[in-house]
Amino acid sequence: MTDLWSLFLSAAFVDNMPLTLFLGLCTFLALSKRPESALGLGIAMTGVLGVTVPLNWLIYRGLLAPGAWTWAGMPELDLSYLSLIAFIGVIAATVQLLEMLLDRFFPAVHASFGVFLPLLTVQCAILAGSLFMVDRSYGFSESVVFGLGSGLGFAVAVVMLGAIRGRLAYADLPAGLRGLGIAFILTGLMSLGFASFAQMAMSQ
Amino acid sequence: MTEILLGSLVIMGLVVGLAMGLLAFRSRLLPSGDIGLDVNDRMHLRAKRGVRLLDVLHGFDIPIPAACGGKGTCGLCRVTVLGDGAGTPQATERGVLSPRERRAHVRLACQTTLSGDCAVWVPDGILSAGSGFACTVASARMLAPLIREIVLNMPDDRLSTFRAGDFMQITAPAYRLDFATLELPEPFREPWEIAGWSEMRVSSEAAVTRAYSLANRPEDAGTAVFNIRLAVPPPGRETEIPPGLVSSWLFTVNPGDSVTASGPFGDFHVRPGTREMIFVGGGVGMAPLRAMIHQELAGGTDRRIRYFYGARAAADLFYSEEFEALARQHKHFSWRPALSDPAPGDRWTGASGFIHEILQAEMTRHASPEECEYYLCGPPVMISAVLATLQRLGVEPDAIFYDDFGA
Ligand SMILES: Cc1cc2nc3c(=O)[nH]c(=O)nc-3n(C[C@H](O)[C@H](O)[C@H](O)COP(=O)(O)OP(=O)(O)OC[C@H]3O[C@@H](n4cnc5c(N)ncnc54)[C@H](O)[C@@H]3O)c2cc1C
Ligand code: FES
Numbered sequence: 192m193t194d195l196w197s198l199f200l201s202a203a204f205v206d207n208m209p210l211t212l213f214l215g216l217c218t219f220l221a222l223s224k225r226p227e228s229a230l231g232l233g234i235a236m237t238g239v240l241g242v243t244v245p246l247n248w249l250i251y252r253g254l255l256a257p258g259a260w261t262w263a264g265m266p267e268l269d270l271s272y273l274s275l276i277a278f279i280g281v282i283a284a285t286v287q288l289l290e291m292l293l294d295r296f297f298p299a300v301h302a303s304f305g306v307f308l309p310l311l312t313v314q315c316a317i318l319a320g321s322l323f324m325v326d327r328s329y330g331f332s333e334s335v336v337f338g339l340g341s342g343l344g345f346a347v348a349v350v351m352l353g354a355i356r357g358r359l360a361y362a363d364l365p366a367g368l369r370g371l372g373i374a375f376i377l378t379g380l381m382s383l384g385f386a387s388f389a390q391m392a393m394s395q
Numbered sequence: 396m397t398e399i400l401l402g403s404l405v406i407m408g409l410v411v412g413l414a415m416g417l418l419a420f421r422s423r424l425l426p427s428g429d430i431g432l433d434v435n436d437r438m439h440l441r442a443k444r445g446v447r448l449l450d451v452l453h454g455f456d457i458p459i460p461a462a463c464g465g466k467g468t469c470g471l472c473r474v475t476v477l478g479d480g481a482g483t484p485q486a487t488e489r490g491v492l493s494p495r496e497r498r499a500h501v502r503l504a505c506q507t508t509l510s511g512d513c514a515v516w517v518p519d520g521i522l523s524a525g526s527g528f529a530c531t532v533a534s535a536r537m538l539a540p541l542i543r544e545i546v547l548n549m550p551d552d553r554l555s556t557f558r559a560g561d562f563m564q565i566t567a568p569a570y571r572l573d574f575a576t577l578e579l580p581e582p583f584r585e586p587w588e589i590a591g592w593s594e595m596r597v598s599s600e601a602a603v604t605r606a607y608s609l610a611n612r613p614e615d616a617g618t619a620v621f622n623i624r625l626a627v628p629p630p631g632r633e634t635e636i637p638p639g640l641v642s643s644w645l646f647t648v649n650p651g652d653s654v655t656a657s658g659p660f661g662d663f664h665v666r667p668g669t670r671e672m673i674f675v676g677g678g679v680g681m682a683p684l685r686a687m688i689h690q691e692l693a694g695g696t697d698r699r700i701r702y703f704y705g706a707r708a709a710a711d712l713f714y715s716e717e718f719e720a721l722a723r724q725h726k727h728f729s730w731r732p733a734l735s736d737p738a739p740g741d742r743w744t745g746a747s748g749f750i751h752e753i754l755q756a757e758m759t760r761h762a763s764p765e766e767c768e769y770y771l772c773g774p775p776v777m778i779s780a781v782l783a784t785l786q787r788l789g790v791e792p793d794a795i796f797y798d799d800f801g802a
Contacts (some may be wrong), residue, residue, distance in 0.1 A: 250409070254405050255405070260401070265401075268398060268401065270401065277406065277409055280410055280413055281413065284413040284416065288417065291424045302483045
């Protein structure tokens, strides 16, 4: 139990997707202009990561990993070269499903996403979640916790950035820094802050 | 070998499984079935969920103009939509609609997908305009290397109640054209050879509709007169890029042929008043301005009228004698053509330069340019240059009316 809890914390904070690993920055910057759309993105990321990582775990372990076909008398068969394409397929289907759910139940949130929702299909943080899961040989429950943890970490980071950018709307910035310029600087500063989590993890 | 076979099977199975799963969810989640649509509180239509409002209206023969073909750029398909079923405005609409229009629930029909019941208001004229009707071509002649005048005989039941500045929509059927086979009158053959336009080919698979302004004079009653400019590709790319679909087709029609048109529509009209009127045109921007000037003069107006018209060379200048004659007849009308690039053989004695420069030169000598009303129509570059000139002359934007042909 404590193991899972610390995996959750490290996925959310120590290995924070956008701020420590710099993954998924395009949506991170694009949808953090206002706190509401940032919150929407955070929830969507948590949902997609929380679903795709365990789902991909099942597919990887059940069909693709070396030795997955031992029961059929083919222990040396290794289909792991298919994992990338299989993962992308699963992610695409999940995003479409999410899109339908949002369209049906939260049309306003759906409209605020615009084209960025389908773009989650090729968002690097989401694919990275599944690839890390394979790379680090997580078990099923670990993959659930890891998926939810990194999604939540993304959500926390993007909501924070969204809140700061929302306040900056009233700041008198130099013209060249308005918009993306200051967002990059903020991301850098926040990432310095998140680096302290790594220190804590090490000194434990 | 098994690795490849099994691998392909696994991937196929996975993709088919995912697709089936999605389809199953889709049929559960997205309610199918029809939605109700009220038009002007008079018509009650039913339509499929998830279709574009523009397609629904067109399907029921309500000819909302759509000059850009539903790309969300011309802004002609404006309608007022009430009800949740229309969703929130798209980013494309925010570019075209003013904040005031958005507050008044104006939407672009081509960008609105219907997900539930709603009520739509379209201009009353459009409801009564009905769908397209067939006209016969009365005459067709080339006016300039790329401009053709086409006159359509209106059916008897559509008496020409045009207002000057109106436009109609013309639908071209599916067709195929090799420009080498096009008959050109003598003076225009040479420019066509030089520009390589004879090598162009175009084919269209479906019926396409575009807007064309009426160039009618009062004596053209019962007919519709158009000036069509062939939309040619950028120079040097005549063999790769096809020319415009509808304008090319209109270069093939001959007297006696049948043409499907709808309308008239429009909101580019002369405002009543007493202020001096300045018309500035270029290219086929001639059409609506010609209709306006003729209508004003025939109506016996005593407002002073000046018409600045820009062309490249003398060959591109048309209806010139007609306006010279008008200027001789009416003392308060003056005709100011200018060539930006007269050919050596033109023996041009009139003004040379871009039309906004000519306008600037004349209007700086005018006692009060800000007291005049301005009507512009022509290519987008001309419009933006003239707008900048007028700003320098201190003319307020609300005295400027223009039609940039949906560019
Ligand atoms: C209110 C209004 C009034 C108008 N009045 C007039 C008028 O009086 N007279 C007039 O001539 N026009 C008028 N227009 C413009 C007219 O409606 C059409 O837009 C115009 O004729 C071009 O239509 P098209 O179908 O011929 O060209 P389209 O098929 O729409 O093509 C447009 C251009 O795209 C180019 N093109 C095609 N394929 C490609 C490609 N693959 N890559 C790059 N380029 C490509 C073509 O060469 C062409 O130049 C008016 C428009 C409006 C909105
Ligand atoms: S048809 Fe909708 S903007 Fe042109």
